[in-house]
Amino acid sequence: MSSTVRNKPPSILKPGSEAPDFTLKSTPDQTVSLRDFLGRPVVIAFFPADWSPVCTDQMGLYAQVMPQFKKFNAEVLGISVDGIWTHLAFAKDRKLNFPLLSDFEPKGAVSRAYGAYQARVGESARALFVIDERGIIRWSLLSPDGINPGADGILSALEKLRRA
Amino acid sequence: MTQKYKSPRLTLPAGERDHFEGPSDAPVVLVEYGDYQCPYCGAAYPIVKKIQKNLGKRLRFVFRNFPITNLHPQAQWAAETAEAAGAQGKFWELHDFLYEHQSSLGDEGFFARYERALKLDLAKLKDEVAQHVHLTRIEEDYMSGIRSGVNGTPTFFINGSRYDGYPEFGPLVSALEEAEKQST
Numbered sequence: 001m002s003s004t005v006r007n008k009p010p011s012i013l014k015p016g017s018e019a020p021d022f023t024l025k026s027t028p029d030q031t032v033s034l035r036d037f038l039g040r041p042v043v044i045a046f047f048p049a050d051w052s053p054v055c056t057d058q059m060g061l062y063a064q065v066m067p068q069f070k071k072f073n074a075e076v077l078g079i080s081v082d083g084i085w086t087h088l089a090f091a092k093d094r095k096l097n098f099p100l101l102s103d104f105e106p107k108g109a110v111s112r113a114y115g116a117y118q119a120r121v122g123e124s125a126r127a128l129f130v131i132d133e134r135g136i137i138r139w140s141l142l143s144p145d146g147i148n149p150g151a152d153g154i155l156s157a158l159e160k161l162r163r164a
Numbered sequence: 165m166t167q168k169y170k171s172p173r174l175t176l177p178a179g180e181r182d183h184f185e186g187p188s189d190a191p192v193v194l195v196e197y198g199d200y201q202c203p204y205c206g207a208a209y210p211i212v213k214k215i216q217k218n219l220g221k222r223l224r225f226v227f228r229n230f231p232i233t234n235l236h237p238q239a240q241w242a243a244e245t246a247e248a249a250g251a252q253g254k255f256w257e258l259h260d261f262l263y264e265h266q267s268s269l270g271d272e273g274f275f276a277r278y279e280r281a282l283k284l285d286l287a288k289l290k291d292e293v294a295q296h297v298h299l300t301r302i303e304e305d306y307m308s309g310i311r312s313g314v315n316g317t318p319t320f321f322i323n324g325s326r327y328d329g330y331p332e333f334g335p336l337v338s339a340l341e342e343a344e345k346q347s348t
């Protein structure tokens with residue numbers, strides 16, 4: 001890969017695209033597949049790394065806002081390239097109430113499928129997707145690495161889905 | 165549409181529903197979303213006081229609740245207590261008391277100490293906290309924060325725009341004075 005390609009910012013999948021299916025580990029002996037959630041909205045939050053301060057804020061915020069997401073019957077999935085054991089420790093420490101999936105092997109494959117992989121640093125980008133009950137991406141947002149995108153955009157997208 | 169990131173604005177403007185200090189015609193309005201158990205809010209508390217002293221009547225300060233209950237077990241109780249004191253006309257007294265005694269929040273005897281200090285009707289206050297009388301207002305504060313890009317505490321808004329700088333005296337005063345210039 002040439003250096004120009006490696007340094008290019010990720011170009012994430014746009015609304016209207018079919019959300020690529022995946023199966024990733026949520027615990028050492030359990031997996032989660034996107035297709036498990038057909039029939040209800042899914043929020044996917046790709047993030048660069050467990051433990052980094054902004055991620056902590058962002059994932060902790062989603063745990064706190066969970067009752068609002070549940071009003072839309074939405075499932076929230078966090079995805080990074082961290083291994084499952086660090087995910088478990090991080091989730092326990094931050095009292096997260098939704099699965100963190102490990103895009104570990106082959107590294108970043110799911111992040112790449114969503115255009116949310118930063119080859120330069122070998123991490124997922126900070127990207128959000130709201131997927132409708134038929135598996136179509138209806139909203140997506142790429143945030144700068146250091147900026148917590150919050151929950152507002154997700155809630156607005158879920159409201160729009162409900163009205164549609 | 166795939167959207168580009170932009171710095172958020174306050175979706176629920178500061179108004180009469182809010183707890184405020186400073187005149188209604190102040191050229192600068194500083195809104196804080198805070199959690200009484202959050203150490204960063206505790207650190208920001210004396211800074212805000214100093215800023216209020218410094219800017220005087222040029223500033224209106226508003227405090228809204230953003231209790232991070234999954235990390236701070238005392239935050240919800242503290243927020244409800246401050247609101248219940250507010251119903252007795254003593255919101256700011258209790259707000260200040262909570263931040264000034266943050267390390268002993270929720271200890272045995274905490275109630276007794278602020279009762280003595282603030283001369284509140286303690287039975288009424290305890291009853292309102294137990295009945296969650298002020299919960300709706302706290303939830304309204306919280307949701308207005310979520311919808312305005314509050315992602316942690318403390319988060320400040322200056323004349324409706326989220327302040328993304330450091331919550332330190334110098335940078336905050338510069339940003340407030342900049343907003344003042346733009347508003348006149």
